[in-house]
Amino acid sequence: MAQSTRKKPVSKTVNAAVSARIAAQDHFRTLRLGTPFQPRIDALAKTQDWYNWAGYRAPHSLWDEELEYFAIRSQAALFDISPMTKYRIEGPDAEAFLDRVTLRDVTKLKPGRVHYTAWCDDEGFVLDDGTLFRLSPTRFRLCSQERHLPWLLDSAIGFDVTVEEETEAVAGLALQGPTSFAVLRDAGFASVERLKIFDLADFPHDGGTVGISRTGFTGDLGYELFVSADRALSLWDRLMAAGQLRGIRAIGYTALNRARLEAGLIVANADFTTAEHAIRADRLRMPDEIGLGFMIDLEKSHFNGRRAILDARAKRKLRHVLVGLEIEGNIPAEHAIVYHKKSQEVGLVSAAMWSPMAKRNIAIASLARPYGDTMVDDLWVEIYAMRELQYQKLMKRAKVVARPFIKLDRRTANPPADF
Amino acid sequence: MAGQNGGCYAKFRAFGNRSRKNEERVSREDWAKMKAWDAIIIGGGHNGLVNACYLQRAGLDVLVVEKNDWVGGAATSRELTPGFLYSNCSYVCSLFRPEIMRDLELPRFGLQVISYEGGAVFTRDGDYLANYRDHDAHRREFARFSKRDAEAYDRYARDVTRQCRFIQPLLMRTAPDPTSLRPRDLGELLYLGKKFAGLSAEEMALTLRFWTMSISEFLDEYFETDVIKANFALSGIIGTALGPMSPGTAYVLLHHYMGEVDGSVGAWGYARGGMGAVTKALAAAFKASGGTIRTGAEVDHVLVGRGKAKGVVLAGGEELYGKLVVSNADVKRTFLKLVEEKELPDIFLRRVRNFKIRGSSGKVNIALDSLPEFPALPKDSPVYRGDMHFTDSVERMERAYDDWKAGRWSADPFLDMVIPTTLDPTMAPPGKHFMSCFVQYAPPKIAGAEWTDADRDGFAESVISQIAEYSPGFRDRIVHMEVRTPREIEAEVGLTEGNIFQGELTFDQLLFNRPVPGYAQYRSPVGGLYMCGSSTHPGGGVMGAPGRNAAAEILRDLAKSTSHMSAAHDVI
Numbered sequence: 001m002a003q004s005t006r007k008k009p010v011s012k013t014v015n016a017a018v019s020a021r022i023a024a025q026d027h028f029r030t031l032r033l034g035t036p037f038q039p040r041i042d043a044l045a046k047t048q049d050w051y052n053w054a055g056y057r058a059p060h061s062l063w064d065e066e067l068e069y070f071a072i073r074s075q076a077a078l079f080d081i082s083p084m085t086k087y088r089i090e091g092p093d094a095e096a097f098l099d100r101v102t103l104r105d106v107t108k109l110k111p112g113r114v115h116y117t118a119w120c121d122d123e124g125f126v127l128d129d130g131t132l133f134r135l136s137p138t139r140f141r142l143c144s145q146e147r148h149l150p151w152l153l154d155s156a157i158g159f160d161v162t163v164e165e166e167t168e169a170v171a172g173l174a175l176q177g178p179t180s181f182a183v184l185r186d187a188g189f190a191s192v193e194r195l196k197i198f199d200l201a202d203f204p205h206d207g208g209t210v211g212i213s214r215t216g217f218t219g220d221l222g223y224e225l226f227v228s229a230d231r232a233l234s235l236w237d238r239l240m241a242a243g244q245l246r247g248i249r250a251i252g253y254t255a256l257n258r259a260r261l262e263a264g265l266i267v268a269n270a271d272f273t274t275a276e277h278a279i280r281a282d283r284l285r286m287p288d289e290i291g292l293g294f295m296i297d298l299e300k301s302h303f304n305g306r307r308a309i310l311d312a313r314a315k316r317k318l319r320h321v322l323v324g325l326e327i328e329g330n331i332p333a334e335h336a337i338v339y340h341k342k343s344q345e346v347g348l349v350s351a352a353m354w355s356p357m358a359k360r361n362i363a364i365a366s367l368a369r370p371y372g373d374t375m376v377d378d379l380w381v382e383i384y385a386m387r388e389l390q391y392q393k394l395m396k397r398a399k400v401v402a403r404p405f406i407k408l409d410r411r412t413a414n415p416p417a418d419f
Numbered sequence: 420m421a422g423q424n425g426g427c428y429a430k431f432r433a434f435g436n437r438s439r440k441n442e443e444r445v446s447r448e449d450w451a452k453m454k455a456w457d458a459i460i461i462g463g464g465h466n467g468l469v470n471a472c473y474l475q476r477a478g479l480d481v482l483v484v485e486k487n488d489w490v491g492g493a494a495t496s497r498e499l500t501p502g503f504l505y506s507n508c509s510y511v512c513s514l515f516r517p518e519i520m521r522d523l524e525l526p527r528f529g530l531q532v533i534s535y536e537g538g539a540v541f542t543r544d545g546d547y548l549a550n551y552r553d554h555d556a557h558r559r560e561f562a563r564f565s566k567r568d569a570e571a572y573d574r575y576a577r578d579v580t581r582q583c584r585f586i587q588p589l590l591m592r593t594a595p596d597p598t599s600l601r602p603r604d605l606g607e608l609l610y611l612g613k614k615f616a617g618l619s620a621e622e623m624a625l626t627l628r629f630w631t632m633s634i635s636e637f638l639d640e641y642f643e644t645d646v647i648k649a650n651f652a653l654s655g656i657i658g659t660a661l662g663p664m665s666p667g668t669a670y671v672l673l674h675h676y677m678g679e680v681d682g683s684v685g686a687w688g689y690a691r692g693g694m695g696a697v698t699k700a701l702a703a704a705f706k707a708s709g710g711t712i713r714t715g716a717e718v719d720h721v722l723v724g725r726g727k728a729k730g731v732v733l734a735g736g737e738e739l740y741g742k743l744v745v746s747n748a749d750v751k752r753t754f755l756k757l758v759e760e761k762e763l764p765d766i767f768l769r770r771v772r773n774f775k776i777r778g779s780s781g782k783v784n785i786a787l788d789s790l791p792e793f794p795a796l797p798k799d800s801p802v803y804r805g806d807m808h809f810t811d812s813v814e815r816m817e818r819a820y821d822d823w824k825a826g827r828w829s830a831d832p833f834l835d836m837v838i839p840t841t842l843d844p845t846m847a848p849p850g851k852h853f854m855s856c857f858v859q860y861a862p863p864k865i866a867g868a869e870w871t872d873a874d875r876d877g878f879a880e881s882v883i884s885q886i887a888e889y890s891p892g893f894r895d896r897i898v899h900m901e902v903r904t905p906r907e908i909e910a911e912v913g914l915t916e917g918n919i920f921q922g923e924l925t926f927d928q929l930l931f932n933r934p935v936p937g938y939a940q941y942r943s944p945v946g947g948l949y950m951c952g953s954s955t956h957p958g959g960g961v962m963g964a965p966g967r968n969a970a971a972e973i974l975r976d977l978a979k980s981t982s983h984m985s986a987a988h989d990v991i
Contacts, residue, residue, distance in 0.1 A: 018544045025797065027559045028551060055555025123621065147558075149570040150641075165566050276574050279581055281619045 032057035035082035036171040036232030040240075044250050051253065054167075056083040059252035068255035072218055073357060075247030075419075076179040078239060079256050081172040081224065082232075085147050089140040091161035098132065098140055100303055101155050103287060103295040109134050114198045114213050118292050119148075124308030125275040125284040127151060128268050129292065131215060133200055133226075141166075141226070145268040146276065155304065171232035175239060176222030176259070179246035181416035184212065184223060187242035193415040195223070206234040214416075217256060219263025221410045221417075246419075261362065262355050264324055264403025266290060271322065271350040271364055286312055289320040290366070291403070320347075323372040324403040325363040327381055328396045330354050333363050336381040338371075342395055346371040349381060357406045363398070376400040456482045458973070459731055459741035461718045461757065462913065462952070464492020465515075467747030468701035469966030470951040470973075472523045474745075475710040477970075477979050482739065483710065484731065486717035486913065490702050492747065493912050493919065494961050496695025496846070500899035503786040503853055504846040506693040507901065508912060508919070510782075510837060510855040511535075511806070513678030513687040514960040515697060516591065518985040519967055523704045530700035531691040533842050534680045538805030539796070540650045541889050547795050548646045548811075549802050565644040575641040575651075581622060582629050583677040583684065584990050585614060590677070590957045590964045591987035593972060594931040594939045630926045634668040635813045645812040652813050656859060657835060658919040658959065660777035662820030663813045667925040674924050674960065687806075689839040693846055693853075697961060721746075723762045727946035731757075743947040745969060748913055749921035750774055750934040750954035758945060767944050770935035774954070775923040778863035778905030778916030779823060783856040783882045786899040790838070790852055791890045804841040809834055809885055823860035826867060828878045828904075833859045834885060851898070858882050863905045863916040870906035878904055920959025921952050930956060941969035942976075949973055 027033075033056050035041070041059060049060040058080070061068055071077040089098060099106040104117045111134050118129040130144030142152075152163045175183060184192045189203045192212060200213040208231050216222030227235045240248060260267070268274050272290045273283040286309055287293050296309060312318050327333050332354055338347035347367030355362045363381070365372070371379065376399075383394040410417055458474050460467045463485035475481045489495060493508035512532050520530060539549040548564060551557045561569035595607030618626060629637070634655025638648040654675040655668035662668075680686040690696040702712060717734040721744055730740035746753040754763060754771045763771075796802055810816050810833045819829035835857040840847045847853050858878070865874050879902040887893040905917030914921060922928055931939045934954040941949050951969035953959035967984065974981050 018546060021563045022546050024563045025546070027563075028549065028556055028797075028800065031553045031556050052555070055559065123619075147570040147573070149567050150574065153567055165570070276577060279577055279584065281581075281622060 031055075035080050036229040037080045037082065037173070037236050040233065040236045041080060041250065047252075049252065053083040053253070054085065058083060060254050061252040062250055065252065065254040068249065068251035069258045069356070071247070071249040071251055072177050072220060072255060072259045074178065075249065076175055076177040076183045076243055077249055077251040077255065078236070078243075079174040079176065079251050079253075081174050082170075083167070084172060085144050086165070086167050086170050086172070087142045087149070087152060088164045088166045089142060089152070089161060090138060090164075091159070092138060093159035093161045094138050094140055097156055097159040097161045098142070099301060100159075101152065102132065103292070103297065103303060104132075105297045105300040106132070106134075107300065111135070111137050112200050114200050114215050116295075118287055118295055120287065120303075120305030120309070121151075121275050122304060122308065123275075123284070124286050124305035124312060125278075126272065126287055126290060126292065127275045129266070133211070133213060135200070135211065141170075143172075146274050148276075151276075169229055171227050171229050171235075173225045173227075173235065173239070174216055174218075174222065174256075175225060175248075176216045176218040176220050176256075178221055178410055178417070178419045179243070179248070180220075180222050182418045183239060183243040183246050183248055186246070187238050192223075196414055197412045205238070206231045210235055217263070217265060218259035219265070219404050219406055219411060220259065220408055221413070257351075258353055261351050261353055261364065262357050262404070262406045264364070264405055266322065266364065267351075272366070285320060286318060288313065288318050289322065291322040319369055320366055321369050321372045322364065322366050323400045324405060325349070325365050325379075325381070325398045326401045326405075327352070327361045327363055327398045329394070330361050331383050331385050331394060331396070332361065333381045333383045333396070333398075336363075336383050338365050338367060338398065339380045339382060339395075340371055340375070341378050342380045346379070355405055357408075360405065362401075362405045364403075365398075372400055453738075453740055455730075456480055456739065456741040458482070458743050458745060459484060459739055460745045460747060460951070461721075461731060461753075462486075462492060462747030463490035463698070463702070463712060463714070464747045464912075464952065465494045465698050465701060465961050465963055466951050466953060466966030466969075467492070467745070468698055468705055469519055469523070469963040470745055470747070470970045471710055472701060472705045472708065473967060473970035473984060474973060475705060475708045476523075476983050477974050477981070479977075479979075481705075481710045482741065483705070483712045484716040484718055484733070484739065485712065485714045486734075487911065488715045490712060490714060491695050491698035493908075493914060494694040494698045496693030496699075499784075499901055500786050502848045502851070503899065504693050504695075505784040505786075505853060505901060506690075506695065506839065506855055507784060507903070508782060508908065509694045509961050510839070510857065511687045512690045512694065512697065512961060513675075513680060513685075514962040515678070516963050516967070516987075517679065517681070518591065518988055519963040522983065522985050523701065525697075525700040525704060528700035528703040528707070529692070530696055532680055532688045533691055534683060534686050534688040535806070535837070535842060536801040536804040538807060539800075539802040540646055540808045540811050541793070541795055542646055542811040545795055547802070548650055549800070550650065550805065551801065561647060564647060565642075568642045568644050568647045571641045578625060579673065579676055580684070582626060582673055585618065585622075585626060586673065587677050587990050588614070588987055589930070590962070591968065593941070593968050594933070594956045596937070596940060597931055598937070628669070629673060630670050630929075631666055632669040633664050633666050634672050635663045635817075637669040637672075638813075645814075649810055649812050649816060650808075652816060653808060653810070653833065653835065656816060656820075656833070657857065658780060659923055660775070660779035660823065660860070660918075661923070661925075662817045664817050665820075670926060670929070671924050674958065678960070678962075689837075689843050691843050691845060693839070693843075694961060718757060720759065721757050721945070721948060723758065723945055723948075726762065728948035743949065743973065745949040745951050745973065747952045747966070749776060749915050749918070749952055750950060751776055751915045752913060753950060753952075753954075754943070758948070762945055764944050767935060767938065774934055775925065775928060776915045776918040776921065776954070777923065778909070778918050779861065780857060780859045780917070780919060781828070781861035781878060781905065782901075782903040782908070783858055783879055784901040784903075785854040785856065785897055786847065787852040787854055787896045788898050789850060789896050790841070791854070791886070791893050791896055793890050795889065803838060805837070807834075807836045809889060819860055823862050826862050826865060828861045828865070828874075828881060829859065830881060832881050832885060834882065835859075836886070856882055856886070861904050861917075863909075870904050875902050875904050875906070878902065921954040922959070924958050929958065933958060941965075941972045
């Protein structure tokens with residue numbers, strides 16, 4: 001029996017949406033995108049030391065990772081945060097929606113304010129942490145390390161709200177350090193001195209606006225600036241010009257990472273594994289297990305994971321705790337195993353350094369309760385320090401200490417000081 | 420050599436003593452010419468050869484008999500036109516267990532597997548959806564179609580990876596017999612139970628859904644865009660006589676994801692020199708350890724005496740004696756064609772008859788005098804070095820399956836197309852290419868009648884015309900073509916109905932139910948007759964695990980050491 005072949009012609013009519021989609025094909029030729037600031041960063045990249053930040057070519061360092069750190073603590077450092085995932089959340093129900101999704105009470109977040117928050121899946125496991133900017137009564141920006149569009153869209157069912165991913169459209173800069181306020185003032189951002197910590201306001205720039213918030217990831221005086229991608233370079237130039245006499249320097253991630261550790265801040269998928277990426281079920285963490293328990297507001301209305309979190313608290317099912325450690329000596333204990341009485345393994349260091357500001361050997365570690373929680377004595381870390389192809393094995397005493405490891409008055413001083 | 424002869428003599432004596440009553444049939448002189456092998460393997464496919472290698476290395480004297488003039492079964496590379504090597508049946512490699520490659524020293528015998536670069540589904544609006552190896556490029560590509568789906572991929576990948584990690588350790592273990600009270604079976608059941616109990620409630624639910632759901636419904640839980648769903652759904656139907664909307668196809672996807680290329684889990688690659696390189700290396704390893712292969716030796720039936728296998732009779736009437744016989748053929752061919760019915764229990768026989776091993780696919784291998792161009796695809800796209808598809812919706816896939824149900828080949832077929840010569844310089848002269856097209860669906864019979872040559876040509880035309888729609892001038896590049904419908908695959912390779920997995924991978928035919936309940940541990944109702952093909956746990960694909968696991972069971976029965984067999988690599 002012969003069978004004929006049905007013809008299914010390839011459509012030749014191409015509409016505008018398809019044309020746009022086809023025009024975007026060539027991304028495969030550039031596996032690491034540049035950010036809107038890339039021309040300026042490339043010009044300063046003396047070390048050519050790049051890493052992949054969410055598909056962007058981002059600098060580990062630009063000229064000297066140690067000196068870049070000191071630029072944060074002594075002058076003003078400019079760090080490109082454009083690759084950070086950004087969502088615009090807008091609508092009459094935006095507040096109620098975000099209150100439902102995130103841990104903290106969004107009804108208390110006033111327009112023009114920012115708070116650090118986190119959000120969980122229905123099992124109470126942390127999906128990510130991030131910053132929530134309230135741009136207006138009905139408009140928010142959520143910034144995070146990982147991507148959450150399906151989660152946000154699914155959660156939006158029943159709310160009059162739109163969620164739009166705007167990572168590429170919005171460029172971001174962190175300007176951090178003691179002279180950061182002076183740089184902004186000298187750059188002509190009038191009345192920027194009125195911004196208190198976690199305040200946010202729009203300022204005119206280049207025929208448009210730039211949103212400036214007094215926030216950051218360094219524990220220092222600092223600001224974050226968000227601008228549409230097409231005004232990114234003019235913003236960079238404006239800050240660099242104004243900062244010339246204030247010691248402004250562009251920096252890479254290594255320096256920023258040191259500053260954030262001194263500030264005791266955690267990084268998703270470095271200090272804990274986010275729920276949508278945890279392949280091993282025992283890697284999932286509840287907020288109470290990674291030091292974010294303070295965000296949980298049981299007075300507010302229902303939020304994702306509430307029942308599971310309450311249940312875990314009531315039944316004492318919280319198995320881990322994230323703590324700050326001070327370790328004797330000066331050898332960084334990065335990824336060292338933590339022991340009780342030098343013998344029983346009780347946890348792991350996720351980040352560690354010698355703190356130039358605190359002059360202490362500091363670390364962030366995750367421990368199995370009760371260690372680090374009710375049992376904090378007799379803790380040790382085993383450091384494997386590779387020195388000229390030999391491990392120097394050190395067993396050093398560790399003390400649980402409060403975070404942040406450093407507290408700088410200039411961070412919150414009002415009005416902010418010149419340096 | 421002297422030592423080996425002595426061994427044979429000893430075996431002959433032992434065999435002769437037991438078979439004295441047969442003397443009227445076989446003269447003493449004939450006996451002297453004969454050799455009683457420790458094991459005869461029926462079929463030189465990859466599982467037969469893996470099994471043979473492990474037995475030979477355990478000190479057994481093993482013979483592999485293969486009906487074709489070459490070994491390889493469905494993992495062969497043949498030069499059917501000068502200068503071009505085809506991967507005639509299987510065409511990509513991922514599932515083949517690295518533990519086996521290492522145990523049998525296959526790299527020393529020439530096996531190399533090269534990861535490939537991704538792939539694409541061409542869409543009918545002149546675009547394509549690519550899969551890129553780079554995580555961010557993959558996301559950006561999906562975002563061209565849906566930003567939401569682009570960001571849904573991580574959750575999907577996490578869930579699939581979790582399920583693969585659950586199954587992976589089971590591949591290299593004999594499935595427990597749930598009805599048995601033997602300590603080993605209880606231990607294995609406990610292992611399985613513990614693994615399952617180790618899952619969270621959410622994962623347990625997902626596992627059960629995964630093992631029973633349709634791939635279409637499973638993907639609906641993650642994605643909303645048709646072409647993105649089609650892109651993943653294809654792994655749920657390959658080799659299976661089910662459509663993407665049939666329950667059970669989600670597991671088939673998992674089966675295609677649990678392989679690896681050198682630790683890169685889920686990755687697929689090309690065996691350098693075609694898939695025949697796998698069996699070529701196995702055959703060389705087998706011979707190097709002293710094994711014997713007889714090609715052109717088709718087995719007519721298994722010699723059975725007093726409920727025990729004693730050897731095989733070749734098509735020409737020649738009898739070969741073995742203390743045990745291992746069949747690499749599928750369970751239907753083994754027990755419905757090679758063993759007399761009277762030797763088998765009724766229920767077993769009925770279950771073998773009802774074993775689902777339906778033909779669903781065909782293969783078109785093409786020699787090309789130049790690389791085809793796809794106007795939709797940029798010339799420098801890595802997709803040329805990956806797998807290409809033209810079915811851009813789950814519905815089109817299901818429609819293709821509708822044709823199968825009606826006893827027709829799909830008018831608008833689903834193709835899994837690769838051009839291995841973009842990465843493997845050994846298969847065609849420079850500038851020329853070998854293209855492999857796996858084609859679905861192709862029924863075992865056309866409207867109830869046998870395939871004819873005209874049907875075969877019509878089937879080939881459905882494939883060529885589909886490719887030519889996306890690649891103008893494609894026909895002019897064709898130098899030679901090998902078209903294989905289920906008819907050709909069954910006739911040449913011996914796979915019943917041309918089913919590439921030696922039986923469908925549905926939950927009712929997996930683990931301790933594969934191939935049939937009570938006989939999932941590579942043994943059969945006939946003493947000394949074992950199974951080692953893909954009809955057994957853990958199933959098809961060029962994996963080698965059935966052959967290896969069968970060898971472990973045989974050696975256990977012989978109270979021989981299995982210290983030369985690596986345990987499954989840790990999944991940490």
